[in-house]
Amino acid sequence: MQKTLAIIAQVNPPSYGVGVIRWSLAGVAFFSLSLDLIVLFLITIAIVFIGAKLFSKMEAQSFKTKRLVFIEQHSINTSLEKTNSN
Numbered sequence: 001m002q003k004t005l006a007i008i009a010q011v012n013p014p015s016y017g018v019g020v021i022r023w024s025l026a027g028v029a030f031f032s033l034s035l036d037l038i039v040l041f042l043i044t045i046a047i048v049f050i051g052a053k054l055f056s057k058m059e060a061q062s063f064k065t066k067r068l069v070f071i072e073q074h075s076i077n078t079s080l081e082k083t084n085s086n
Helices: 003-011 013-026 033-085
Strands: none
Touching: 013 033
């Protein structure tokens, strides 16, 4: 493999998954099987962690928006009740 392609393969996460498949089918892989599995495990952990953080931020924003809408609706209902009672 050319040096440029080797560098690209080392930073491309799917190449480690392909390596595991290649090893399981042909018994040959570019990287060692243990390195492939370790990298895939670390990438999985990183993606789950990032996803959890983004989801919690999204939920917090959603809760904040729902709370503001509820407060706004409550204030509108309260003002309507005051005008209707007069």
